[in-house]
Amino acid sequence: MHIQLFNTLSKQKETVSSREVKIYSCGPTVYNYAHIGNFRSYLFADVLNRTLRLAGYQVQHAMNLTDVDDKTIKGAIALSEKEPGKYADLKQALAAYTEPYTEAFFADLKTLNVCKFDFHPRATDYIPAMLDLVDRLIAQGVAYEQDGSVYYRISEKKDYGKLSRIDLEKNKTGTRYNTDEYDKDDVRDFVLWKAEGKEGVHWHSSHGDGRPGWHLECSAMIHEIFKGAIDIHTGGVDLIFPHHENEIAQSESGYGDGFVKHWVHCEHLLVDNKKMSKSAGNFYTLRDLLAQGRRPEVIRYFLLAAHYSQKVNYTADALHQAEAGVEKFYGLLARLDRLQKIDAAADATLAATAKEAREKFMAELADDLNTPRALAVVLEFIRAANTNIDAKNDQLSSADLEVIRQTLTYFDQVLGLIDLMPKAQVGDDLQQLLAERNAARAAKDFKRADALRDQLLAAGYKILDTKSGSHLEKV
Numbered sequence: 001m002h003i004q005l006f007n008t009l010s011k012q013k014e015t016v017s018s019r020e021v022k023i024y025s026c027g028p029t030v031y032n033y034a035h036i037g038n039f040r041s042y043l044f045a046d047v048l049n050r051t052l053r054l055a056g057y058q059v060q061h062a063m064n065l066t067d068v069d070d071k072t073i074k075g076a077i078a079l080s081e082k083e084p085g086k087y088a089d090l091k092q093a094l095a096a097y098t099e100p101y102t103e104a105f106f107a108d109l110k111t112l113n114v115c116k117f118d119f120h121p122r123a124t125d126y127i128p129a130m131l132d133l134v135d136r137l138i139a140q141g142v143a144y145e146q147d148g149s150v151y152y153r154i155s156e157k158k159d160y161g162k163l164s165r166i167d168l169e170k171n172k173t174g175t176r177y178n179t180d181e182y183d184k185d186d187v188r189d190f191v192l193w194k195a196e197g198k199e200g201v202h203w204h205s206s207h208g209d210g211r212p213g214w215h216l217e218c219s220a221m222i223h224e225i226f227k228g229a230i231d232i233h234t235g236g237v238d239l240i241f242p243h244h245e246n247e248i249a250q251s252e253s254g255y256g257d258g259f260v261k262h263w264v265h266c267e268h269l270l271v272d273n274k275k276m277s278k279s280a281g282n283f284y285t286l287r288d289l290l291a292q293g294r295r296p297e298v299i300r301y302f303l304l305a306a307h308y309s310q311k312v313n314y315t316a317d318a319l320h321q322a323e324a325g326v327e328k329f330y331g332l333l334a335r336l337d338r339l340q341k342i343d344a345a346a347d348a349t350l351a352a353t354a355k356e357a358r359e360k361f362m363a364e365l366a367d368d369l370n371t372p373r374a375l376a377v378v379l380e381f382i383r384a385a386n387t388n389i390d391a392k393n394d395q396l397s398s399a400d401l402e403v404i405r406q407t408l409t410y411f412d413q414v415l416g417l418i419d420l421m422p423k424a425q426v427g428d429d430l431q432q433l434l435a436e437r438n439a440a441r442a443a444k445d446f447k448r449a450d451a452l453r454d455q456l457l458a459a460g461y462k463i464l465d466t467k468s469g470s471h472l473e474k475v
């Protein structure tokens with residue numbers, strides 16, 4: 001199966017033709033806890049990775065950690081001022097400042113069952129590679145020094161702006177930008193190496209003491225890790241300009257053409273139809289949502305339920321819908337565990353339905369990772385499987401049971417929900433109450449049976465009476 005992806009550069013869907021795929025995804029700046037909008041982008045990278053693997057591609061995937069930039073340096077300075085004398089230098093303070101956020105990032109990925117990628121390079125481990133790229137750009141005549149900093153001269157790159165399609169009329173070549181982040185209205189020469197004195201985090205270099213510009217980090221790390229061009233580069237839409245535009249300029253000028261084949265960008269997440277912001281009071285980290293009682297598997301499903309190229313709106317309603325989807329998936333899995341296995345022939349119709357569902361699921365994902373349509377296929381299969389089980393009075397042959405289980409497991413290679421399924425821990429005391437209630441019912445002592453039912457409900461469990469017996473399910 002071949003996967004097609006919409007390429008931001010060509011503005012059309014293109015087939016990922018190489019069977020060995022190198023992917024780079026822009027990761028977090030570890031200056032704070034990542035918010036739920038950031039996680040949309042990381043989960044998108046996860047779905048892309050899982051889909052390619054399921055389709056038979058060999059994948060090598062890197063997601064970086066930006067641990068040196070304007071924001072992390074500001075945090076390191078504040079930390080060293082708070083505890084004077086604790087750190088030998090600002091580099092140590094920077095490491096101390098970013099470490100807890102790095103750990104939190106990995107913990108959060110685990111919470112959402114985002115697979116660990118093959119490489120998680122930290123920018124501060126790649127300073128020599130970054131300086132090598134600066135030297136290459138100076139040698140190519142596209143970079144120049146000014147007051148100890150080195151800048152990329154964008155007028156030297158004839159196709160500068162090809163990814164973001166910025167208006168080059170506004171090109172202020174010769175005027176410079178020293179900060180890591182700026183807008184489209186400020187197309188200027190951007191900083192590759194920023195002069196930094198004793199009061200800032202710095203490394204020695206032939207250009208003087210300084211530190212890398214944010215854009216330079218990704219270009220150098222990609223080259224160092226993959227030793228050449230890559231197939232897919234992902235990130236949020238907010239990174240198209242200037243970050244990815246500048247990555248293209250640096251990598252193509254410094255290492256030669258053919259930097260990235262497919263540029264794939266994930267849209268924003270809105271909260272109640274508004275852009276997330278601290279001032280609007282709708283800014284949530286993953287930890288905030290968990291503290292509100294949201295379940296990781298529901299958040300994961302919610303993020304999968306929208307196509308990555310569409311804005312997604314985080315609302316209580318959307319979350320309820322996601323929860324209903326998760327419950328259907330888990331509900332069928334739990335039902336399979338309760339079923340009565342019987343000696344019977346395999347059901348050819350069920351096998352055909354399952355095969356068709358698996359193929360449709362893959363086909364939807366192959367079409368530019370259409371996760372909402374793939375989820376619709378999953379729900380349709382769950383409905384068909386439940387109807388099939390109903391018709392068989394909860395008695396299934398081993399072959400049929402395996403067909404359903406394997407189909408859910410197949411879907412789950414991309415959905416990643418099974419690992420997040422809460423383990424139902426029903427204690428012996430509750431099982432004892434259930435046995436007493438069943439005995440009371442059998443003896444037609446309905447008053448006592450109802451009292452025991454209420455006792456179980458108070459303990460958080462409802463009774464499910466099925467053809468294969470009574471079971472407890474968490475309310």
Ligand SMILES: [Zn+2]
Nearest residue numbers: 026027218243
């Ligand atoms: Zn990047």
